[in-house]
Amino acid sequence: MLNIPKSQTEKSFADGKILQKISDGIGIVTFNNPGKRNAMSLDMWEGLGQSLIELRDDPDVRVVILTGAGDKAFVSGADISQFEKTRHNAEASEQYSRRSAAQRALLADYPKPTIACIRGFCLGGGMQVAMLADIRFASDNSQFGIPAAKLGIAYGYDGLRNLVSLVGPSWARLIMYTGMRIDAAEALRIGLVDRLLPDAVLWDATMEIAKTIAANAPLAIKAAKITIAQVLKDPAARDFDAIKDIGTACMDSEDFREGRRAFMEKRKPVFKGK
Structure with a gap:
C-alpha cells in the first residue's frame, strides 16, 4: 500500500x-x-x-x-x-x-x-x-x-x-x-x-x-511548462508571445531577486511565486 x-x-x-x-x-x-x-x-x-x-x-x-x-x-x-x-x-x-x-x-x-x-x-x-x-x-x-x-x-x-x-x-x-x-x-x-x-x-x-x-521557483517552472508545450506544437501554431511574456514575468519577479540573493548569501531560497 x-x-x-x-x-x-x-x-x-x-x-x-x-x-x-x-x-x-x-x-x-x-x-x-x-x-x-x-x-x-x-x-x-x-x-x-x-x-x-x-x-x-x-x-x-x-x-x-x-x-x-x-x-x-x-x-x-x-x-x-x-x-x-x-x-x-x-x-x-x-x-x-x-x-x-x-x-x-x-x-x-x-x-x-x-x-x-x-x-x-x-x-x-x-x-x-x-x-x-x-x-x-x-x-x-x-x-x-x-x-x-x-x-x-x-x-x-x-x-x-x-x-x-x-x-x-x-x-x-x-x-x-x-x-x-x-x-x-x-x-x-x-x-x-x-x-x-x-x-x-x-x-x-x-x-x-x-x-x-x-521548493523551486513557480514562475520559472511555469515558463518551462509553457515553452515545452509550445515546442510540441506545429510551428505555425506556436505562441511566441506567451513564451516572451512568461520570460519577462520571471525576470521582473521577486523570486528572481530572491534567487540571486540566496545564491550570494549561500542559503536556500524561499520562493513565493511572484
Whole structure:
C-alpha cells in the first residue's frame, strides 16, 4: 500500500471515488475505486475535474500527484460496466466523450506540474490520464496497454497524439493494433514512463521529486511548462508571445531577486511565486 502522509486538507468527490489531499504544497489526487481496479466512470472523470480545479486555484499548491488506491492499479481503464448505458453506439459514445473531454483538456493544459505515480495496471483511460501528466513514475510491477482493438472502440485523436509523442509512431501502432500489455521495463525502454522504481520505494521517490519541484521557483517552472508545450506544437501554431511574456514575468519577479540573493548569501531560497 502507498504510505500517503496525513495532510492539512482531505476531501472527496464522486461519492468518495476521487480523493484529494494537500501536504506541504503538494496536492494528491487518488483514484479510489479499488473494487474495480480504479476503473474510471463518468462521475469519476467529473470528480477529477472538480479536484483539479480546486488544486489549480489554491495558491499554496505547487505540484499535483495523481495515483491509484490499493496495490492493484493506477487506473485499469474505463468502467466497462457502464458501456451498455453510456457508450453502446456512436451517438452515446460521443456524448460520453464530450462529458469527459473538459477534464482531459483541463489536465492537458494544467498550469502546475503534474506527476503520475503508477503501480499495477495502467490501461486504456488510465493511460490517457498518465500520458497527460508531465512526469510518469512507475513501480516495477506496473503493466500498460490500450485494449481498444479488443473492445471494438476508437481511442481518439488526443490520446493517440500523446502516445505517438512519447513512444513514436511504430510503437503506437504495435500497442494499438495488438492491444498488448507492456511490462514496466519495456515501458521505460520505449519512453512511456520516465522512471522505474521498486514498488516499496515508489511513493517516497515520487514525493521527493514533488518536494524538489515545490521548493523551486513557480514562475520559472511555469515558463518551462509553457515553452515545452509550445515546442510540441506545429510551428505555425506556436505562441511566441506567451513564451516572451512568461520570460519577462520571471525576470521582473521577486523570486528572481530572491534567487540571486540566496545564491550570494549561500542559503536556500524561499520562493513565493511572484
